[in-house]
Amino acid sequence: MPADTPLPMLGGLSAADFLGQYWQRKPLLIRGAFPDIESPLSPDELAGLACEEGIEARLVEEHGRDAKGNPKPWQVSHGPFGEATFARLPESDWTLLVQAVDHYVPAVADLLEAFSFLPRWRLDDIMISYAPPGGSVGPHVDQYDVFLLQASGQRRWQLGGAVDEDAPIIDGIDLRILEHFEVEPDQDWVLEPGDMLYLPPGHAHHGVSQSDDCMTLSVGFRALSADESVTSFADYMGETLPASLRYSDAGMTPPTDPGELNDEALERMRRLILDTLDDPAQLAQWFGRAMTQPKYVDQLVPQEEPTPVEELSAELEAGGYLERTLGSRFAWRVLDDNQATLFVDGDGLACAPGLARALASQAPIDAELLAYPGAATLLAGLLDRGSLSWPTDDMEDDA
Missing domain, CATH: 2.60.120.650 (Cupin)
Incomplete structure (x- = not known):
């Protein structure tokens, strides 16, 4: 519209x-x-x-x-x-x-x-x-x-x-x-x-x-507060950084007072933090995960047994369809012409842009999606984790 x-x-x-x-x-x-x-x-x-x-x-x-x-x-x-x-x-x-x-x-x-x-x-x-x-x-x-x-x-x-x-x-x-x-x-x-x-x-x-x-x-x-955002993004980045990336002061001049934290030292530390955090690609990956984090994690009920991909495909091709679990959260971001990230309930999954867009919308989850590469495997994984579900005959519109 x-x-x-x-x-x-x-x-x-x-x-x-x-x-x-x-x-x-x-x-x-x-x-x-x-x-x-x-x-x-x-x-x-x-x-x-x-x-x-x-x-x-x-x-x-x-x-x-x-x-x-x-x-x-x-x-x-x-x-x-x-x-x-x-x-x-x-x-x-x-x-x-x-x-x-x-x-x-x-x-x-x-x-x-x-x-x-x-x-x-x-x-x-x-x-x-x-x-x-x-x-x-x-x-x-x-x-x-x-x-x-x-x-x-x-x-x-x-x-x-x-x-x-x-x-x-x-x-x-x-x-x-x-x-x-x-x-x-x-x-x-x-x-x-x-x-x-x-x-x-x-x-x-x-x-x-x-x-x-x-x-x-x-x-x-929902809107993350500044303190939540800074803490969460720093934690996310911290999991990806090598232990070798540390404060460095090669080429420094002899200190006037060895006990002083001088401006040059603070600037080196500031640059390390800012250069580390200023990564648009990583920011997008963190933000998608943060904004799709489920409100109540225990609402997502995983399958006891992995879903056979062939059986899922056959069910969809026979006219079946999947539903987004109530309370699950989906978003997506394109990376290039062939790849996107589908954000689901706090996780990020690589897939085709068209598939990501469809799953993050209200489009039907049916056999048409199987045309995308890797779709059946992705759908089976989402079903196993509880983000998708098969419709049930006894689902009521009230509690």
Whole structure:
């Protein structure tokens, strides 16, 4: 789709207009972004997910109690939960948050295709929240881009503008709730089903449920912090460097003071570090691995036995097809006319550019891909590691 095509989900803005005017710059309210939306999960189904082992879920109560039973303004509990937890909850002022629902529910994962005007490798996950009237997680700031899509019920959103990173937060709770929150003029809206609010990083916001069936989908985007990036890239490069590459000071002049770290020594060390790290090819290989690192590694279930390549080819040629495992992450980068790197779940695999591009898209994984050299072996390896899977007859659209 051309970048200048108006998109209804962006309120008639094109992808180019949205990226140029709003992305990582300022919020955007979009009425009727998904006019025909139906919540892909019921509150009971979301609660059922929150009761399962291995699924990241939180329960936020605005009027909670500490370990000694004393009242406190906020309380956060982490799943998995039991039925007794939900049975004791009041009729208002609490929120259930379930992370990465797109990793478990195909109907939720399908929503990500609507955001294909953004790099697929930037997508993180879809969190879904349920709240009765008054449910909230307090005014806070996120350090990532997010689209807040109202799936059912109503939620009131108030925005407080850009906030400094060192803004004071309330101590003693497992939430980064701001101590001070002031609503900006004309930044106070009630979202109905199908409405969507985009928020760039660093903007204070406060959402409060206005109904007893408030379900909100949060489509979040991953962005490595500077400290994560430096540490991760240095570790990656360190695994490739020979032990013989060391600090060197051949030809140095006699030091004025043998105990001083002089400017010349520091410059030699600086050059060693910068020259070592300034490698665009290695940076691309690291970045692809870093941005496809799975959110939950234990979701990828390897095959117990290696897949025979001939059997896989025969199955595809007979009309079978493979699916990308929910939660798996794919990206690709071309190296030359004949070779590319397919990045899958934190790894980098060499293959033909056309094959890499197809696997990193939503194209069918069927017999047509076998035309690429080495495709059957690559697909078998991805199946064995759990990044691909055969479709199952009993796969449900809900949990």
